[in-house]
């Protein structure tokens with residue numbers, strides 16, 4: 328790495344107009360730092376973290392995008408976490424509103440500004456990937472001493488812009504490393520990953536906002552048209568353009584022989600002004616026809632492969648049911664179930680308090696999902712750390728939770744290890760299945776809660792910690808306490824408030840949940856998944872012992888089995904077919920015979936009516952005879 332002094336000298340040479348080998352975007356940004364923002368390279372400044380109240384405002388404004396983009400962000404982070412990258416999502420003002428990183432390096436990351444709340448606008452931080460991306464609105468790599476400020480010359484950062492459906496910059500996605508031993512060119516793959524994730528988030532955002540409109544996806548090659556199109560445009564029932572992805576504006580600009588990307592000008596224009604189609608021709612561009620046959624031609628002759636998705640008008644938007652006052656993270660937990668709505672309202676009131684909450688509910692009912700939503704709705708800048716006490720072997724829970732000092736025991740890491748309690752400092756610790764925590768550790772946890780200090784195994788001194796505790800259990804902790812298997816005093820500490828999630832079979836918003844989960848899968852896959860009435864009926868008849876997790880998995884499998892993303896009863900697992908027969912799994916001979924007669928002995932018709940596979944009917948009939 329170059330010294331700070333030689334770095335400053337290089338910037339001074341550039342300021343005097345001397346030639347430089349740096350990339351053009353870097354030189355342009357350095358000149359902006361010197362001339363426009365009057366930054367002094369000889370006065371380095373550490374990264375700036377905005378105060379918690381300000382961070383909360385920034386996060387609230389980005390909440391919707393974070394929710395829509397979460398799957399994409401987590402997918403990207405999973406791909407790069409092994410190489411010690413962290414992921415930052417900043418808003419259009421450069422404030423980091425979402426962060427993913429390895430908590431082991433928390434202190435270093437926070438100091439380097441790779442953290443929630445850090446501000447990376449160019450006028451404050453000097454040349455940096457987020458700042459340069461905000462100004463240029465283009466993907467960019469700022470590698471080591473490309474940074475203007477000598478404080479940041481160890482970092483390597485790669486960022487891509489995310490635009491809203493009107494073409495305005497709404498966020499910047501960045502992945503960064505504290506140190507990179509390699510050349511700048513090695514970050515090209517990072518650039519590709521970040522840019523394609525940004526494109527997918529834009530598409531998911533467009534699809535979410537365009538529930539009443541047609542979506543037209545466009546690509547120069549047919550191969551990725553349905554999963555990763557170059558461009559997407561939304562069109563209302565009158566054939567007017569209502570929104571586009573950034574690629575959409577590019578495609579429209581090219582088809583009008585323009586170089587710059589005009590944005591809002593195109594909103595409200597008839598699609599037929601730009602392409603040789605109008606609203607009536609969109610159904611012919613839906614999936615189910617060979618890709619080669621689905622093309623549109625721009626008015627300048629440019630041909631593009633096209634795929635249209637019909638409006639999903641039957642979907643009930645949550646905001647019509649749940650008051651908009653709820654923080655966005657809590658708004659999408661239910662879709663018209665009175666018990667859940669009451670729970671959401673209580674959770675919203677509790678979100679910002681420092682009270683511990685015990686979340687109760689059957690397995691898979693959404694306890695962790697709720698805990699994360701509470702964390703996301705709070706002003707906490709620290710991370711959300713979830714620990715499943717039942718999943719960690721008993722002998723490891725102590726060191727995982729409390730961490731250990733260097734050389735604490737044989738086999739321990741030399742440097743020691745930060746525990747998960749400390750990792751949650753400033754944020755939320757979610758202890759799932761807390762009923763599985765051994766009694767001895769319950770006592771230690773109690774001490775942490777009363778003294779706000781954690782003592783790693785083998786450490787001489789405790790460390791101060793502040794976190795919000797959320798916990799969950801599907802067990803009856805009060806009964807366990809009565810039997811002496813759970814500390815009563817800890818139980819009092821945990822449940823200043825209790826939130827109980829109803830099991831899925833008792834919820835009255837089953838259809839809304841199905842739509843919501845399908846929409847989520849659709850956004851991940853970049854398509855609209857539909858489900859017919861017979862399949863819905865078959866699902867509604869099931870008891871769902873595995874609750875939302877079981878429903879979510881069932882829908883994922885059904886979507887994978889579906890042709891053209893349209894789920895029918897045949898796409899559901901076998902046991903749903905049996906349950907769908909009259910009398911449940913029991914063959915009610917008379918009912919089956921009667922219904923077959925009503926269908927004119929047509930097995931296909933009966934199968935359709937009952938929402939089961941034809942083979943299921945044949946099997947039952949065979950037994951009957």
Ligand SMILES: Nc1ncnc2c1ncn2[C@@H]1O[C@H](COP(=O)(O)OP(=O)(O)OP(=O)(O)O)[C@@H](O)[C@H]1O
Pocket residue numbers: 659660661688689690691692693694695696697759801843844875876879
């Ligand atoms: N309100 C919701 N909307 C959409 N998906 C949800 C919701 N609640 C839960 N899920 C999904 O259901 C699955 C199970 O949720 P979660 O892990 O939160 O359940 P849990 O009660 O904590 O489970 P366990 O008892 O096994 O720890 C996850 O895939 C989650 O994404």
